Amino acid sequence: MGGGRLLSSFWGRSLGVLRAGCRVGQAQRPRLTSWAVCSNSQLIWTLQSKPWVFDEYRTMWFKSCRMTFLSLNRMKSYWQLWTRLYSTSQTTVDSNEVKTFLAMAHKWWDEEGMFAPLHSMNDLRVPFIRDNLLKTVANHHPGKPLSGMKILDVGCGGGLLTEPLGRLGASVFGIDPVDENIKTAQHHKAFDPVLDKRIEYRVCSLEEIVEETEETFDAVIASEVVEHVADLETFIQCCRQVLKPTGSLFITTINKTQLSYALGIVFAEQIAGIVPKGTHTWEKFVSPEKLESILESNGLSVQTVAGMLYNPFSGYWHWNENTSLNYAAHAVKSMVPDHSGPAEVVFKGETEEPQAEVSTIPGVHGELKK
């Protein structure tokens, strides 16, 4: 009995609140007058004799709950984005970089536009990644040589490199902190049903992936990304954590030299307009020596460092012995536990060092390691 009174007073209060709050379509709908919620018996009478009143208000009540839930969810995602960008903890995402790339997010697939050098860089970087990965497998399907491999493409942008890797048969997970980039990438891959299945995209940082998974990927790619990250050491540690033992990390980036300042920033951004002004910050460029030292000290054994040269007149890239402008690096996750914090979590007792292989990629004349 007591329970019944409680229940009816609950419904009475709820209906009263709903009556005050929901004014949509009142003209057509049966009105619930104040006497209906005055007493429990009257309320029960109303519910029994006019059940549609209950149905109408129940629907409105659910709708209002749903809207509240959606608004709270939206607020949560804004909060997560805000904390990701502005948190003082070790984030690798720089909010200024996010703004820069947001403004260019719809230009990715214009082959003649500002991302033209990245389109043509595929001529070098796709075979570089493919051939180094194939050294680790005995047999492969000629049409889909990377089939069975899981690749993480960090800072995938609009998917310019993600797609060709997917076409080679790999399952590729592309992540980028700029949601408009991921929208562009999603939209473009949807044109190809095969790629649509092989590639997955997500708006997130590398640290978020590390929180979810470890030792998952055969390869991690960060192509033209490390010069945009806020904390390179943390970024490299995260790359290592998500790699399977003996997995490969591929990086392409810009050296920190006077020449890279003159050509990469003054000429490319301010004179020739090959890339938009403000895309690069010279202070964030990293020399191959510094990068190698960070890689090695974080348990990644450097296999190859090769110079790349862009000809702005032909629009093509070439391998070059000189690394003073652009370069590509390949490192393999070492099985010996290193001294970095996160790596200790990853290792599960393996102590044997893998035999490092020397690059045999035709046309690569970089400094070969080990």
Ligand SMILES: C[S@@+](CC[C@H](N)C(=O)[O-])C[C@H]1O[C@@H](n2cnc3c(N)ncnc32)[C@H](O)[C@@H]1O
């Ligand atoms: C020059 S674009 C390269 C895009 C793609 N990797 C390619 O080569 O086509 C740099 C990308 O890195 C992303 N980015 C910037 N900071 C990042 C970070 N801390 N972590 C991951 N990606 C980042 C940008 O949003 C942008 O999409």
